Amino acid sequence: MWKFLLLLAAVGTLPAASVGEQVYLTTFDNWYFWKIRATGPMTNANVKVTCESAGMRYPCYYSGADRCTFFWASDCITFHHHVGCSTLWALSSELCGHTDGYGSQCQPLDDTFVCIPGWVAVSDDSAYGVDYDTHTWGLHGADYNNMYALCAVPTCGRSPCAHGTCSDDAVGYTCSCENGWTGRDCDQDMDECASSPCAQGTCTDEVGSYTCSCENGWTGLNCDQNIDECASSPCTHGTCTDGVGTYICSCENGWTGLNCDQNIDECASSPCTHGICTDGVGSYTCSCENGWTGLNCDQDIDECASSPCTHGTCTDRVGSYTCSCENGWTGTNCDQEIDECASSPCAHGTCTDTIGSYTCSCENGWTGLNCDQNIDECASSPCTHGTCTDGVASYTCSCENGWTGLNCDQDIDECASSPCLLGGTCLDHVNGYSCVCPKDTTGKNCETVPFAGECYQFSPTAAAHPDAARACRAQDGHLVDVTDQQQQTFLADKIAASTGVSTWLAVKTTVIFFSNGAPFSAPLQWSSSEPAEPCDLCVLLDSRDSFLAKTAPCTEQHNYVCQDDLKPCGQNICQNGGICTSCFNDSAAFCDCPAGFDGKTCEIDIDECASDPCQNGGSCHDDINSYTCICPTGYQGDHCESDMDWCSQVTCPLGFVCQDFTFYFLCAHPTPITRGVKYKCNSASCPDGMYCTQEGVASFSCKPE
Structure with missing residues (x-):
């Protein structure tokens, strides 16, 4: 509709x-x-x-x-x-x-x-x-x-519906079409064949219906039913398969023909090669001649069929066979294994027999098919800083100086023993070290220091008292003599800050002498544990008793301090006028630097400008132990701290008044109208180093060039 x-x-x-x-x-x-x-x-x-x-x-x-x-x-x-x-x-x-x-x-x-x-x-x-x-x-x-x-x-009054019933409404009309017609006005014949209803046939359209003309083998209203040609059971000895307009017979074994009604003679092809054929239904039977077997009597009886060769290849003969053995096997039937380890082929290892071969499990340090090649453990260059010597299953590294460890890959820390004394800082190097010594301390181990006009050298090692005395004399010095409390305190402080161990003094024997042979009479402070009259003993500063003096057998091993006078250096190493003093045969030297210089050899010129002493933008020029401030225009003083008073230093022309502007000054007539004549700059208008600029009828300025 x-x-x-x-x-x-x-x-x-x-x-x-x-x-x-x-x-x-x-x-x-x-x-x-x-x-x-x-x-x-x-x-x-x-x-x-x-x-x-x-x-x-x-x-x-x-x-x-x-x-x-x-x-x-x-x-x-x-x-x-x-x-x-x-x-x-x-x-x-x-x-x-x-x-x-x-x-x-x-x-x-x-x-x-x-x-x-x-x-x-x-x-x-x-x-x-x-x-x-x-x-x-x-x-x-x-x-x-x-x-x-x-x-x-x-409207419907004009009968717009050709094959249908018309109904008016407020805005148009509606057509209800008769069966077989369509379209807005029911004027189009409906094609019932448009949906292709005939599955296996030709469609003819009619008004409100259609007719199918079926193809061969098909039937039904829509030609969709296949005619069963097998319904009459046409296949005598076979199975019928229906087709379209036909059928096919699949015959049972031994039968042939369109309808499977003809017996096949299987002996017609003479299938029995070495025997007599007997025909059956769908089969035949061969009676073989002697020596032959098989369905068609065409197979020679195979003596190899039982696989008599266990590990080999069988070759059939007439009434017999031969075996060709695989590698590693022997015997008539190849069932006996050959032992390849019987000859002991593994020089440094254990032999394991396998089929046709063997394997060697080598001892540690050996390789090769027969374990007869020594493994070179040095081939990988395991010794990082040393020479490698190959052994059996091992190697040995001979390390270069300064290196240790199994593979010579560990740098020996020469600073580990804390060789730098008296507050020195140790720097580790390969096969060595160096000490950065505090000011007024010198020596390879920062062991030498001056005090009160004397030179003191602290030993890093221990020795018996006689050996210590000889060591000091070998350097043109002597074991330290403690002559006052200030000296003892100095020594105690230095020992505590370095080795921290008990240290020999020069004092010894029942009658105590100084190193020069004079009788001992100094106010030495003794430990309370000492007897009232000391025996034939030597004296040390005891680390266990705040470095107070204590006697001990002279054969004990203790650190010691050598003492020597400070003398002028044999060769002056001090720069910039520094005074050089040395001790212990010039092995230790000290520089007393003049004012303005610093450093071990007075090599550093102290920069007095480092503190920025110049004010108001002044620039500082460093001198020896002094400095000079170069002031900008308008400032003066040692540190450019004062504003320059221009008007107190210059004279303006008669009748002009001076005005100070810090960086320059101005001369102006107080009554420019009455002056009448315009001022002209000349060479006398400004001081040297300043130039004149006319600023009006009766004024001029002087500014730095």
Whole structure:
């Protein structure tokens, strides 16, 4: 069933946009009249397209009734109205009750255009239009855009349904089609063959039905049932397979023919090569001659069939066989294994016998197929800093000086023994070390230091008292003599800061002497544990008793301190006027630097400008033990700390007043108007190093060049 819906349906192809606004006008002579908003110029062609796009038809300027066909064409609708031929007159009469202005004075028809074939007054296919606002008719549609097209839809009174029943509604009609018909107006024969209902046949369309002409082998209303040709059991000794219009027989063994009704003679091909053939149904039997076997008596009896060669290849003979053994096996049937280890092939390893071969498990340090090659453990160069000596399953590294470890890859830390004394810092090197000594301390191990005009050398090793005394004398010195408490405190502090162990003094024997042989009479502070009259013992500073003096057997091993006088250096190593003193045969030297210099050899010029002493942007020039500030213009003083008073140092011309501006000064006459004559700069206007600039009628400035 098709329903003609004016507001929803669209018929045909609209080349422009979709259907525009639709306005229902009126109904008469079984036609619904509408005006529809068009897109583009109001030509006859556009009016037609607009109506067809809305699923409607269109009227012409005349009705097409009797004697009203002048401005009409056969594709336009035909209607009758009592007012005459004009479509716009008829609509104006129905809508507004009059025909004044050819419809231009009827408001519902405002901006409405109607198709007008044969309008000779124009050549641009213009439709005919009316305008209510100006009461103008005969508008050329080609000059107007987007106005209304006049369209129409028939009612059921015009019997639009060719093969169906028509039903009117408010905006159109609906056709309920008879069986076999379709389309909006039930005017299209429905093709029942369109769905291809005939599976194996040809379809013939009829009104409301169809007929199938089946292909060979098919039957049924839709030719979809295969005819079973096997239903009559045509295969006598076989199985029937139905085909399309035919059948196929699959015969049982021994039978042939179209219907499997002929016995096959299996002996006809003489299958028994060395024997007599007996035919059966679907088979035959061979009676073999002597020495032959097999279904067709074509196989020589194989003595190798029982696989007599256990590990070899069997060759069949007439009534016998021979074995060709695999590698590693022997015997008639190749069932005896050959022992490859019997010859002891592994020189330094254990032999394992395998089939046709052997393997050697080598002892540690040996390799090769027969374990007869010594592995060179030195081949990988394992000794990082040393020489490698190969052994059996091992190697030995002879390390270079300064290196240790299994592979000579560990740097010996020469600082581990803390060789630097008296606060020195140890720096480890490869096969050595160096000490960074504090100020006024020298020696390879920072062991020598001056104090109160004397030179002291602290030993890093221990010795018996006599050996210690000889060691000091060998350096043109002697074991230290403690002559006052200040010296003892100095020694105790230095020992505590370095070795921290008990240390020999020069004092010894029952009658105590100094190193020069003079009797001991110094106020030496003794430990409370000492006897009132010491025996023949030597004296040390005891580390366990705050480095107080204590006697001990002279054979004990203790560290010691050598003492020597400070003397002028044999060769002056001090720079920049430093005074050089040395001790212990010039093995230790000290520099007393003049003011302004520093460093071990007075090599460092102290930068007195480092503290930025110059103020107000002054630049500092470093001198020896002094500095000089170069002040910017306008400042003075040792540190550029004072503002320069220009006016106290210069004299302006008579009658002029000086004004100080820090970096320059200005001379100005207090009454420039009364002066009369303009001041001119000259060579005497400013001090040397400044230039004159006229600043007005009666003033000038002096600024640094």
